Amino acid sequence: GNSVTQMEGPVTLSEEAFLTINCTYTATGYPSLFWYVQYPGEGLQLLLKATKADDKGSNKGFEATYRKETTSFHLEKGSVQVSDSAVYFCALESGGGNKLTFGTGTQLKVEL
Amino acid sequence: DTGVSQDPRHKITKRGQNVTFRCDPISEHNRLYWYRQTLGQGPEFLTYFQNEAQLEKSRLLSDRFSAERPKGSFSTLEIQRTEQGDSAMYLCASSPNGLAGETQYFGPGTRLLVL
Numbered sequence: 001g002n003s004v005t006q007m008e009g010p011v012t013l014s015e016e017a018f019l020t021i022n023c024t025y026t027a028t029g030y031p032s033l034f035w036y037v038q039y040p041g042e043g044l045q046l047l048l049k050a051t052k053a054d055d056k057g058s059n060k061g062f063e064a065t066y067r068k069e070t071t072s073f074h075l076e077k078g079s080v081q082v083s084d085s086a087v088y089f090c091a092l093e094s095g096g097g098n099k100l101t102f103g104t105g106t107q108l109k110v111e112l
Numbered sequence: 113d114t115g116v117s118q119d120p121r122h123k124i125t126k127r128g129q130n131v132t133f134r135c136d137p138i139s140e141h142n143r144l145y146w147y148r149q150t151l152g153q154g155p156e157f158l159t160y161f162q163n164e165a166q167l168e169k170s171r172l173l174s175d176r177f178s179a180e181r182p183k184g185s186f187s188t189l190e191i192q193r194t195e196q197g198d199s200a201m202y203l204c205a206s207s208p209n210g211l212a213g214e215t216q217y218f219g220p221g222t223r224l225l226v227l
Contacts, residue, residue, distance in 0.1 A: 004154075032213040043116075044155070044203065044218040051213035089154050097168045098210055099145060102154030 002027045006090045006103035013080055013110050021075040021106045023064075023090035031094035033057075033066050033073040038087045038105075047075075047088070080110045114138075116219035118204050124225045125194055132190045133222045137206030144187050145216060146179060147203040148172065155203055161187060162210055194226045 007022045025031065035047040035057070048057030053068035062077045073090060090103040117136045125131050137144050142163050147155035158177070159169045163184035173179075176194075181187040191198055201223050205216040 034215075036218075043220040044205075046215050046217075049213065049215065091154070093212070097160050098143075098207075098212055098214065099157040099160060099168070100147075100155070100216060101157070104152065104154050 002031070002092060002094055002101040004090050004092055004101055004103035006088075006106050009087075009105070009107035011106060011108050013108070015082055015110055015112055016079045017110075019075070019077040019080045019084075019108070021088055021090075021108070023073045023075065023103060025071050025073065025090075025092050027071075027092050027094045027101075029094050031092040032098075033064070034091040034093065034100065035062070035064055035073070035075050036089045036091060036102075038089065040086070044089065080108070082110045082112060084108060085110045116204055116206055116217050118202075118219040118222050120222055121220060122223050122225075124227065126227050127194060127196060129194055130190065130192045131194060131224065132188055133202055133224075135187045135189070135204030135219060137185070137187070137204070138217055141206035141208055141217075142184070143207045143210035143214075143216075144181055145205045145207075146187070146189055147205065149201040149203055149221070150199075158189075160210075191224075194224075196226050199224055199226045 032051040034049045037047045048059040050057040050066035056065045091100045145160040146158040149155040161181040176192045201221045204219045207214045
């Protein structure tokens with residue numbers, strides 16, 4: 001079946017540090033890949049997505065590239081801010097119904 | 113566009129009671145999903161609707177759970193004879209047509225606590 005594995009948190013960084021959150025997946029067919037973010041006290045919202053191999057999704061300074069050969073979709077940001085503190089979920093969509101399969105989430109804490 | 117709304121936001125109930133949650137998707141979104149999220153985990157798929165038709169139910173959805181979307185607009189999720197293991201955040205999401213790669217828009221969730 002489909003599954004998503006992402007690095008465990010919490011990840012604690014200083015402001016302006018480089019961020020990488022690893023995400024790998026197992027899926028049949030050709031899934032679409034997503035990163036969702038959950039800020040404290042708020043609902044899940046889409047951060048970025050990629051729908052085919054080698055596509056790069058980007059938003060708010062975050063990037064992730066769909067790597068079919070390594071079945072990965074790692075999230076990166078060159079310089080994090082305190083306001084980026086949140087829980088980040090990697091997800092894939094595949095198969096009938098286009099339902100999402102999520103990873104367990106990675107909590108990011110950015111300190112001054 | 114007011115986004116996906118869910119009601120109530122919080123529910124505390126005693127074991128054995130029935131509860132019902134409501135989800136109002138974004139207007140004109142044909143696809144509606146329900147997910148459940150427990151502490152420290154990612155959301156898990158429960159069921160989805162295309163318009164008023166319920167097309168798939170997860171094995172997570174026991175016989176005590178029932179969902180409806182009678183007019184293809186809002187949806188309800190009912191849990192009968194609640195158990196402590198039902199305590200979780202119940203999330204609703206909608207998308208325009210359910211096409212591959214389409215963004216799902218999530219509501220704020222209903223947090224259920226079963227005592």
